[in-house]
Amino acid sequence: MRGRPPRANPSNEGVIPGENTRDGGMGGRPGDAESLGMDIGIIGGGAAAVGLLDALAREAETPGAVTVFEPSPHLWRGRPYAPDLDSVLVNAPPVIMSIREGDFEHYASWLGAGDDAYVDPGIGRPLVPRARYGEYLEHTAEKAIADLRERGWQADVVPAPVVGAAHAAGRLALRTGDGREHVVGQVALCVGGGTPHDHYRLDGAPGFVGDPYPLARTLDDVPPDSDVAVIGSGLTAVDVVVSLAARGHTGRISLLSRTGMLPHVWQRPTAHRPQHLTVERVGALARDGEIALDHLAGLLREEMSDAGEDLDALIADLRAARTEDPVARLRRQIAAITAPEIGRRVLQTAAHTVGPFAWRLLPERDRDRLRAQARTAISVASPMIPTNAVRLLQLFDAGQLELLAGVRDITRDDGRFAVETAHGGRHADVVVNAVNPSPHAVPASAAGLADDLVGMGVAARHPSGGLLPADPRMHLVGDLAGGGPFITSSIPGLAVQGAAAARAVLAGP
């Protein structure tokens, strides 16, 4: 289906008015979808769109129409899961990489036994190259589209970005980059978080890599003996370091960070299931739609105390993340991969399960308390995989890798880059930008579209960033959805959001 050009309306050059141009040749009667409002335009074709389509295919009972707009040549893979180096691995075990809501085995069954070569010795589960996970997304989306077509749906992909929107006689007209208009009944915005911000205004400088993915392309031009500075010390920076190492890089690699913190390290999953820090308990404790952070901490305390553990010790350890030597901490965490304590595991799981629900119930002052600890919270919620942690430690121990905190500025200096930190300077031949945009940032690729949707009154800007639907025809899936916590949506979160959007679409505006 990829690359099928949109059909032009001969009576109105450049306008593709949804159902009017759809031939209904797959079982649906022309006009059905439009009259039911079940005529949806999905903007962005990454993991969020796949979760939505999969749920749509499972729950749709009557025919409709769906058009997916995606300009990238790697349809269904989004930013992270396009073809890339084998060193670029998924960051979570199969049970939490299923894009199908409520079916935790969906991805594991697709994976089968063929990927056992990728079993991470620390986690004891396969962690495959992200490009392989992209094949799973492709397979899931193509199966969903085939199922929908079998049930009389019209399904199209338009290989162009949506750059603007307007009202069109009770419907919504989406304008694509090629100047055409596509009229739909409902819109799902699934545009992701976009590319890194250029904090030091280095764009265009020779040797500056503004967006590291795909690393297969961007690292190709990096001389193996060059000094490389990586902006950031989160998961993307870890991808860059292990990929440079996998390519036999011999030059110095400096991670530049404001805080000097690395992500925590994944611990091997255990059979423990939370009994207290659950959505149900949080819901029951909420009073007048509000719950205090101290009550959430109380639930975690109960959880840990049942296991004979002490919450205060965990809090002290997390506080130390700001001051402890990051290499010593990394070494300790690697030693604790198979440790039996549940505390950090519960916190990590809760960040993705209870977190998005509880966040909306917290008073603003408690949200601010959490925001002040965002770096630590993110590093616990999205830890690095043991394979990468061990590789990083080897590079630190060999003296090839360093972590510089307190970065103040990076400038061009006589054909190289000068890095200024609170503790002195450095020079680098290559600078790789590995800072991810904050969740709820509007990606540059959708900025004009977001302005139009807000201007039309079908979406509203959330005061803390991102958009909210302001019209029943408008749906948002992924990090652009405002009002949630500051932790990037993981695959299970996208699956839940995608399924909720599918149900709302099918219910009709």
Ligand SMILES: Cc1cc2nc3c(=O)[nH]c(=O)nc-3n(C[C@H](O)[C@H](O)[C@H](O)COP(=O)(O)OP(=O)(O)OC[C@H]3O[C@@H](n4cnc5c(N)ncnc54)[C@H](O)[C@@H]3O)c2cc1C
């Ligand atoms: C590098 C990286 C690695 C990650 N690894 C993991 C992991 O291992 N496990 C996990 O659980 N989570 C991971 N995540 C988090 C999450 O799974 C991903 O962010 C996920 O890809 C988000 O999917 P998405 O569809 O919302 O956004 P994206 O993947 O960013 O897809 C958005 C799509 O929208 C398209 N688009 C943008 N603007 C427009 C427009 N105007 N018109 C049409 N199309 C447009 C883009 O081309 C893109 O294809 C990772 C995130 C990143 C950034």
